[in-house]
Amino acid sequence: MSRPRTWQPDMRGWWRRDPAYRQYLLREATSLAIGAYVLVLLAGLGCLLLGAQAWAAWCRWVLSPPGLVLQAVVFAAAVLHAVSWFRLMPLTLPPLGPPGRRVADRTLHVGAWAASLICSAGVLGWLVWGA
Amino acid sequence: MSERPTIVIEVRRWHPDAEQPPWWQAFELPYREDQSLLEALQHIKDELDGSLTFRWSCRMAICGSCGCMVDGRPELSCHLLMGDLAPGPVRVEPLAHFPVIRDLVIDQQDVLDKLPVAGAYLVPGDDTSATEPSRQTPAQVAEYAQFAQCINCLLCYSACPQYGLKPDFLGPAALALMARHDADSRDAGQAERREARDATSGVWDCTLVGHCTEVCPQGVDPARAINRNKGASARDYLLDLLLPGRRR
Amino acid sequence: MSRRLRRSHEPPFWLLFGAGGLLAALILPAVVLFTGLIAPLSGRCGDSGLLEHARMLSLLSTPIARLACAGFIALLAWHACHRIYHLCHDLGLRGGAGLRWACYGTAALVSVIGLVLVMGLPHP
Numbered sequence: 001m002s003r004p005r006t007w008q009p010d011m012r013g014w015w016r017r018d019p020a021y022r023q024y025l026l027r028e029a030t031s032l033a034i035g036a037y038v039l040v041l042l043a044g045l046g047c048l049l050l051g052a053q054a055w056a057a058w059c060r061w062v063l064s065p066p067g068l069v070l071q072a073v074v075f076a077a078a079v080l081h082a083v084s085w086f087r088l089m090p091l092t093l094p095p096l097g098p099p100g101r102r103v104a105d106r107t108l109h110v111g112a113w114a115a116s117l118i119c120s121a122g123v124l125g126w127l128v129w130g131a
Numbered sequence: 132m133s134e135r136p137t138i139v140i141e142v143r144r145w146h147p148d149a150e151q152p153p154w155w156q157a158f159e160l161p162y163r164e165d166q167s168l169l170e171a172l173q174h175i176k177d178e179l180d181g182s183l184t185f186r187w188s189c190r191m192a193i194c195g196s197c198g199c200m201v202d203g204r205p206e207l208s209c210h211l212l213m214g215d216l217a218p219g220p221v222r223v224e225p226l227a228h229f230p231v232i233r234d235l236v237i238d239q240q241d242v243l244d245k246l247p248v249a250g251a252y253l254v255p256g257d258d259t260s261a262t263e264p265s266r267q268t269p270a271q272v273a274e275y276a277q278f279a280q281c282i283n284c285l286l287c288y289s290a291c292p293q294y295g296l297k298p299d300f301l302g303p304a305a306l307a308l309m310a311r312h313d314a315d316s317r318d319a320g321q322a323e324r325r326e327a328r329d330a331t332s333g334v335w336d337c338t339l340v341g342h343c344t345e346v347c348p349q350g351v352d353p354a355r356a357i358n359r360n361k362g363a364s365a366r367d368y369l370l371d372l373l374l375p376g377r378r379r
Numbered sequence: 380m381s382r383r384l385r386r387s388h389e390p391p392f393w394l395l396f397g398a399g400g401l402l403a404a405l406i407l408p409a410v411v412l413f414t415g416l417i418a419p420l421s422g423r424c425g426d427s428g429l430l431e432h433a434r435m436l437s438l439l440s441t442p443i444a445r446l447a448c449a450g451f452i453a454l455l456a457w458h459a460c461h462r463i464y465h466l467c468h469d470l471g472l473r474g475g476a477g478l479r480w481a482c483y484g485t486a487a488l489v490s491v492i493g494l495v496l497v498m499g500l501p502h503p
Binding site for chain 1: 400458
């Protein structure tokens with residue numbers, strides 16, 4: 001059977017159709033900030049290996065206005081990432097608990113944020129008092 | 132005439148025999164607060180321009196025929212009240228990501244072809260007798276009831292940019308129906324559906340935009356159905372890698 | 380109508396993306412808070428305070444700490460590169476296999492470099 005003659009709009013600028021799409025792209029764009037921060041950490045590791053002088057130079061850059069602005073952006077991206085990640089997490093999990101009494105999304109959200117709090121405290125504790 | 136307020140509805144129109152590209156046509160018409168957008172479109176067809184073409188049937192959001200883009204969002208036109216759309220203007224377009232046959236009528240053949248690929252039907256197990264009813268407990272029904280509410284209105288396909296960008300993607304409704312049958316205690320077709328689930332056009336084309344779930348008029352939550360299957364697909368991928376000969 | 384189905388090789392990349400995403404959601408804000416706010420407030424950087432060179436080396440002196448540090452950097456890299464690859468696709472950049480190799484190759488490279496660096500750190 002032959003298909004009828006049709007027209008179809010293309011996908012150019014599809015994110016303009018709905019604010020939900022722009023929120024999605026913002027969520028995905030947090031990866032750019034996280035990627036940049038990974039490179040900063042990698043450079044820091046390299047400087048640490050090179051010696052005290054190189055390490056001091058890295059520390060100066062981290063404290064410089066561009067370094068601080070970058071880290072402010074990375075912090076905002078990391079928080080946005082955490083919020084969206086935990087919000088969507090229940091969708092990606094298999095049904096938990098016995099049939100008929102499945103674990104509610106709300107329980108998972110609370111559990112995820114509690115875990116985040118504990119892990120963050122642990123990491124900060126190690127970084128501040130670890131040595 | 133009455134003193135009812137009027138509203139402007141702009142409709143994206145196209146005719147296959149017309150020698151012109153798609154165009155916008157504005158209609159000004161009287162409306163009531165409790166009138167549906169579908170009724171307003173019917174008013175246009177009856178009173179203003181009989182050539183305006185669109186699908187509709189039940190007028191009560193259960194047949195899934197009257198889907199269209201309303202101000203950029205996929206909606207059932209019978210499910211929107213003019214009172215909520217006032218003062219307008221309201222922009223009505225055919226559902227996104229589908230070939231348009233004429234005006235608001237789209238060609239849904241692609242999705243119809245994908246439903247059997249996704250195994251969107253119940254595959255009875257060996258223990259199911261054709262003469263005996265297959266009983267389920269309320270808990271067993273609750274496992275899939277949400278995913279079973281789909282009316283194939285295709286709003287989720289219009290909400291999904293990945294379907295628009297990758298036309299091979301099986302898409303939200305077909306993959307939700309896959310999960311619906313996988314979760315049904317009477318079904319034994321999970322193994323048959325694996326190939327479609329694990330394929331490049333299966334669950335892995337989804338990036339969890341999540342708009343499918345937001346626009347679904349039936350509360351099906353296709354985003355959950357699809358992403359729940361990613362874990363299962365990844366598990367099978369690793370097991371097939373570690374245990375050669377496990378599959379086929 | 381026949382439709383050829385090809386198996387997707389997304390799962391391993393998605394698992395790494397997911398692991399990195401979970402790790403980032405759990406502790407990344409705290410780590411950035413440390414390098415960007417707490418450490419600078421603790422004194423002159425590099426010479427004294429929390430970011431002192433000898434102190435950082437002693438923090439990263441145990442094999443577990445070193446592996447955790449390298450793993451953190453690697454998983455974040457896989458997470459970011461996976462999303463950047465899909466972001467390019469979403470924005471209509473048709474990079475094909477080249478883009479795929481560039482993105483995941485970068486993640487692999489960062490992982491290896493991170494591991495080599497952290498294992499080469501001198502003991503204090």
